Amino acid sequence: MVVMVMVMMTAGVKAQDAISKFFSKYQNDETFSQVTISSKMFNLFTNMEVEDKDDQEVMNAISKLKGLRILTKEDTRDSRALYKEAMGMIPIKEYEELMTIRDKDKDMKFFIKETGGKISELVMVMGGNEEFMVMSLFGEIDLKQVSKIGKKMNVDGLENLENVKDKKN
Amino acid sequence: MLRIRRIKQAVCKKAIDNKYLSIVFFANCQLFLPKAKKSMKRVSLILSLSAVLISSSLFGQSNSYQALKNNFNDRPDVHSFNVSGFFCRMVLGMAGEWEFKEAIKDVQNIRLITIPTKEFKAQGLSVDGFRKVLLRDSFEELATIRDHGDDVIFFMQSTNKKNRYIVLIEGPDEVVVIEMKGTVDPNFLVNMENELAFQNR
Numbered sequence: 334m335v336v337m338v339m340v341m342m343t344a345g346v347k348a349q350d351a352i353s354k355f356f357s358k359y360q361n362d363e364t365f366s367q368v369t370i371s372s373k374m375f376n377l378f379t380n381m382e383v384e385d386k387d388d389q390e391v392m393n394a395i396s397k398l399k400g401l402r403i404l405t406k407e408d409t410r411d412s413r414a415l416y417k418e419a420m421g422m423i424p425i426k427e428y429e430e431l432m433t434i435r436d437k438d439k440d441m442k443f444f445i446k447e448t449g450g451k452i453s454e455l456v457m458v459m460g461g462n463e464e465f466m467v468m469s470l471f472g473e474i475d476l477k478q479v480s481k482i483g484k485k486m487n488v489d490g491l492e493n494l495e496n497v498k499d500k501k502n
Numbered sequence: 503m504l505r506i507r508r509i510k511q512a513v514c515k516k517a518i519d520n521k522y523l524s525i526v527f528f529a530n531c532q533l534f535l536p537k538a539k540k541s542m543k544r545v546s547l548i549l550s551l552s553a554v555l556i557s558s559s560l561f562g563q564s565n566s567y568q569a570l571k572n573n574f575n576d577r578p579d580v581h582s583f584n585v586s587g588f589f590c591r592m593v594l595g596m597a598g599e600w601e602f603k604e605a606i607k608d609v610q611n612i613r614l615i616t617i618p619t620k621e622f623k624a625q626g627l628s629v630d631g632f633r634k635v636l637l638r639d640s641f642e643e644l645a646t647i648r649d650h651g652d653d654v655i656f657f658m659q660s661t662n663k664k665n666r667y668i669v670l671i672e673g674p675d676e677v678v679v680i681e682m683k684g685t686v687d688p689n690f691l692v693n694m695e696n697e698l699a700f701q702n703r
Contacts, residue, residue: 360648363650363651364650365648366647366648366649366650367646367647367648367649368645368646368647368648369645369646369647370644370645370692371642371643371644371645373642373643373644373658374644374645374656374688374691374692377644377658377688377691378688381688485689485692486692487692
């Protein structure tokens with residue numbers, strides 16, 4: 334039992350490391366932009382009172398998040414190559430593919446990781462004609478609220494998950 | 503990137519122009535006063551404005567901000583200023599920055615210092631060292647933004663009475679530190695971070 338738990342924990346750490354490794358690789362590259370939001374920031378939303386019931390649900394969902402990392406590169410010709418590289422780094426066994434969007438302008442994939450029956454991480458990878466983005470949102474994630482969280486925090490791409498509640502929850 | 507540079511330029515300009523702010527403000531107010539009561543209102547305006555400015559300088563600073571100020575205050579290219587939240591909201595109102603004004607409605611005072619990077623090097627200090635000082639002073643990191651060579655880090659120190667926020671902006675040529683005491687709307691903080699990072703999309 335102890336060994337099983339240790340193996341599971343190690344696998345979890347490895348998966349997280351794969352995403353972190355990608356961020357670490359490019360964090361000092363000045364052609365990239367990087368945003369990191371800590372759990373402390375999300376905790377600030379815990380005690381916020383709002384009148385609208387929907388807004389309150391979004392606030393509650395935000396307060397359960399533990400972190401957000403975004404890495405982007407704009408005006409780049411190698412966005413498709415970066416997309417492929419990022420995709421190659423995501424351990425498919427650990428993450429479940431949630432949604433794929435492909436059109437003439439961009440490829441976009443969403444992955445989720447479940448821990449204890451709850452979604453603990455949402456990863457979005459996007460490679461466009463001139464733009465690349467990888468995002469990792471972690472904590473206790475309510476998929477029904479993710480698109481609203483994206484709107485509230487101005488994170489492009491998350492609006493694509495607006496109807497995901499019909500598919501997943 | 504451009505937005506960060508614009509903010510820094512505006513911030514530096516404000517720091518340099520700070521000594522003229524009260525004069526400009528006073529001149530602006532005078533435009534709206536009826537002539538007959540002008541002298542009386544001028545006296546009360548000067549008194550209330552002085553009270554606000556004096557009281558703002560009496561608010562406690564965080565130890566880390568004070569340490570930074572003590573280290574660099576006598577250097578020729580270092581600029582700093584303190585304003586009360588009331589005064590800042592008034593200036594923002596005049597500038598039409600309603601969202602910003604609303605977000606800092608519970609902020610008591612704002613302090614800002616701009617330091618050329620070369621001054622850090624001259625004193626054998628580093629921005630990363632100041633970051634560690636902040637963490638030792640019970641500040642916690644809220645968010646970091648790295649954008650084309652500019653680093654912006656938001657810190658918060660929770661106290662029993664009022665929170666303190668520090669925004670540390672490190673560019674290639676200068677470092678800007680902004681300290682706010684009071685409560686800032688977290689929605690505004692998150693939006694500001696994303697706006698800073700993705701302005702050029």
